[in-house]
Amino acid sequence: MARNFQRIIQGIIDVSNLAKIERDPNYQELVRRRSSLGWLLSAIMLVIYFGFILLVAYAPKFLGIPLGSGVTTIGIPIGLSVIVLAFVLTGIYVRRANSSYDVLIRKIVEENRS
Amino acid sequence: MKKFAWLSAILLASMPTIALAAGAVEGGAKQATNWSAIGMFVGFVGLTLVITYWAAKRTASAADFYSAGGGITGFQNGLAIAGDYMSAASFLGISGLVYTSGYDGLIYSVGWLVGWPIVTFLIAEQLRNLGKFTFADVTSFRLGQTEIRILAACGSLVTVAFYLIAQMVGAGKLIQLLFGLDYWIAVVLVGGLMMIYVTFGGMKATTWVQIIKAVLLLSGATFMAGAVLYKFGFSPEALFTKATEVHPKKLAIMEPGTLISNPLSAISLGLALMFGTAGLPHILMRFFTVKDAQAARKSVFYATGFIGYFYILTFIIGFGAITLVSTDAMFLDGSILEKTKSGIAAIKGGSNMAAIHLANAVGGNMFLGFISAVAFATILAVVSGLALAGASSISHDLYGMVIKGGNANEQDEIRVSKIATLVLGVLAIFLGIVFENQNVAFMVGLAFAIAASCNFPVLVMSIFWKGLTTRGAVVGGFLGLVSAVVGVVLSPAVWEVTLGFAKGSAPIKLDNPALFSMAIAFAGIWLVSMLDSSKRAAVDRDGFDAQYVRSQTGIGAASATAH
Numbered sequence: 151m152a153r154n155f156q157r158i159i160q161g162i163i164d165v166s167n168l169a170k171i172e173r174d175p176n177y178q179e180l181v182r183r184r185s186s187l188g189w190l191l192s193a194i195m196l197v198i199y200f201g202f203i204l205l206v207a208y209a210p211k212f213l214g215i216p217l218g219s220g221v222t223t224i225g226i227p228i229g230l231s232v233i234v235l236a237f238v239l240t241g242i243y244v245r246r247a248n249s250s251y252d253v254l255i256r257k258i259v260e261e262n263r264s
Numbered sequence: 265m266k267k268f269a270w271l272s273a274i275l276l277a278s279m280p281t282i283a284l285a286a287g288a289v290e291g292g293a294k295q296a297t298n299w300s301a302i303g304m305f306v307g308f309v310g311l312t313l314v315i316t317y318w319a320a321k322r323t324a325s326a327a328d329f330y331s332a333g334g335g336i337t338g339f340q341n342g343l344a345i346a347g348d349y350m351s352a353a354s355f356l357g358i359s360g361l362v363y364t365s366g367y368d369g370l371i372y373s374v375g376w377l378v379g380w381p382i383v384t385f386l387i388a389e390q391l392r393n394l395g396k397f398t399f400a401d402v403t404s405f406r407l408g409q410t411e412i413r414i415l416a417a418c419g420s421l422v423t424v425a426f427y428l429i430a431q432m433v434g435a436g437k438l439i440q441l442l443f444g445l446d447y448w449i450a451v452v453l454v455g456g457l458m459m460i461y462v463t464f465g466g467m468k469a470t471t472w473v474q475i476i477k478a479v480l481l482l483s484g485a486t487f488m489a490g491a492v493l494y495k496f497g498f499s500p501e502a503l504f505t506k507a508t509e510v511h512p513k514k515l516a517i518m519e520p521g522t523l524i525s526n527p528l529s530a531i532s533l534g535l536a537l538m539f540g541t542a543g544l545p546h547i548l549m550r551f552f553t554v555k556d557a558q559a560a561r562k563s564v565f566y567a568t569g570f571i572g573y574f575y576i577l578t579f580i581i582g583f584g585a586i587t588l589v590s591t592d593a594m595f596l597d598g599s600i601l602e603k604t605k606s607g608i609a610a611i612k613g614g615s616n617m618a619a620i621h622l623a624n625a626v627g628g629n630m631f632l633g634f635i636s637a638v639a640f641a642t643i644l645a646v647v648s649g650l651a652l653a654g655a656s657s658i659s660h661d662l663y664g665m666v667i668k669g670g671n672a673n674e675q676d677e678i679r680v681s682k683i684a685t686l687v688l689g690v691l692a693i694f695l696g697i698v699f700e701n702q703n704v705a706f707m708v709g710l711a712f713a714i715a716a717s718c719n720f721p722v723l724v725m726s727i728f729w730k731g732l733t734t735r736g737a738v739v740g741g742f743l744g745l746v747s748a749v750v751g752v753v754l755s756p757a758v759w760e761v762t763l764g765f766a767k768g769s770a771p772i773k774l775d776n777p778a779l780f781s782m783a784i785a786f787a788g789i790w791l792v793s794m795l796d797s798s799k800r801a802a803v804d805r806d807g808f809d810a811q812y813v814r815s816q817t818g819i820g821a822a823s824a825t826a827h
Contacts, residue, residue, distance in 0.1 A: 206371055
């Protein structure tokens with residue numbers, strides 16, 4: 151019974167069409183570019199964030215070093231820049247995706263319309 | 265529709281009466297009834313009820329109910345996600361944390377934000393391409409429907425339940441302080457409004473409540489942070505200097521403090537915050553409200569921007585409160601001040617009130633009313649999103665897919681969803697009252713830990729790993745769920761603080777279990793899938809290619825049905 155729904159949604163890409171899409175160079179390019187960028191940016195985000203957490207955990211005094219002669223510590227710009235970088239990385243992905251992935255997807259859809 | 269008009273009229277009409285009644289029985293912890301706050305709050309509720317009425321007329325199909333017909337734009341959804349995510353805990357809690365501990369608040373803000381890029385890079389588009397109403401649509405795409413839906417429903421409902429209790433208790437306490445209402449009245453009011461929004465207006469009403477709330481909260485917080493910076497000639501250095509002068513911890517508020525007890529605990533909490541975001545059912549559900557993967561991707565970008573900006577504001581607000589609230593006798597409790605000599609400890613209503621008092625300090629009584637109303641709106645928007653996600657999990661995953669095997673009548677499914685919302689609402693009110701005097705701070709952390717250890721591993725493995733089998737997902741998912749719950753119960757926060765065992769006796773020293781519960785979940789999923797040679801496992805692996813093509817291209821994805 152529960153398989154009905156599954157059959158309906160999987161039926162949309164039938165087997166012959168699936169093989170054709172998988173051979174499509176546009177598709178291969180899309181997958182290669184999207185996954186390499188996605189995993190790369192994820193790794194960068196992980197390194198930035200856990201770098202920050204490790205500083206908090208093991209070197210809290212480093213984050214407490216004052217900038218210049220004032221009371222503002224180096225930890226403030228570091229913390230804020232993790233927030234800003236998270237936004238910037240997201241922006242890089244979205245920009246790339248908007249400019250190149252969507253074009254590739256449109257081509258794939260047009261070529262494989264049955 | 266008649267029912268809606270009746271309920272709303274009764275509720276609106278009773279509000280001033282309730283306030284009057286509450287004002288007459290002034291309790292110790294309560295503040296005097298705040299009329300400008302109540303006026304603005306009634307205005308907000310009136311507006312949202314009009315929107316709910318409008319949405320109810322346009323909510324006919326299951327797609328309307330669960331996903332607003334897919335007709336929300338990327339920008340609107342970005343605001344709604346931000347509205348769903350910026351809870352009262354993050355607004356009042358983080359500014360309160362900055363108020364008491366300075367830099368430590370920033371550590372939390374950062375953790376709460378960094379999950380979003382991961383959602384963008386790995387989850388958002390794939391989720392939109394593969395699913396329809398709930399994230400279980402995605403995890404069960406090629407796996408055994410029954411088992412996976414049950415797992416997803418357990419993960420969703422447990423996450424929603426803990427998050428909801430935390431919000432309800434917070435709401436009750438907050439409203440008691442803000443409006444001078446009795447605790448139970450506040451809880452009933454929040455639960456009642458939530459039920460009206462969700463049962464009548466479904467996702468459309470919930471989305472617009474979240475959008476309005478996000479706009480109000482962002483503008484209110486911007487004004488407050490702006491006013492603080494203005495007082496210090498827009499020089500953060502001047503603000504920090506003054507804060508370190510008046511704060512009893514002096515320069516220590518400019519560096520990590522005692523919040524992070526040990527390094528492993530910090531890493532574990534970091535994992536829970538980062539990956540929990542990508543496993544919260546009410547957040548994942550928002551991606552089905554937009555028309556396609558492109559809009560889903562844009563909406564996380566906007567959301568990340570709004571949320572990041574908001575957390576920077578809360579940091580300024582917290583420091584503003586140190587300088588302007590802890591130094592002003594008007595906001596302090598004289599007897600505590602006498603004993604502790606610290607303006608920070610003596611704040612009226614506890615540190616969660618830092619942002620609220622600051623509103624009064626920079627904007628007077630009218631602005632205080634505005635921020636109080638916004639705080640209430642914040643709670644309403646978050647609990648509505650939670651209730652909708654919980655109800656959808658019951659009606660779409662359990663009733664529609666498991667009990668009816670995917671052949672449920674659409675109207676029946678919507679009816680089940682509405683009944684589930686009412687049951688959840690009553691349950692939330694009941695639990696909110698039961699837990700009134702309990703320490704529920706650990707519950708949000710627990711919700712994130714479960715989301716990170718049960719929902720997220722199954723979701724990400726089902727999208728990316730061909731070898732995943734039904735058995736692997738079920739075993740690993742439940743292991744993650746159980747180890748997260750056990751880990752929280754055995755942690756210092758629950759074992760020592762809530763259950764009252766001796767200090768230092770907690771069997772697990774981590775404040776958050778994500779470090780090992782996520783590892784257990786992923787290892788369980790991997791190992792069991794690898795060893796799985798059942799017939800079903802072959803079907804699961806065979807289904808991956810078609811799923812992958814669809815997740816990448818969106819060919820065959822559920823289309824928008826906006827009208």
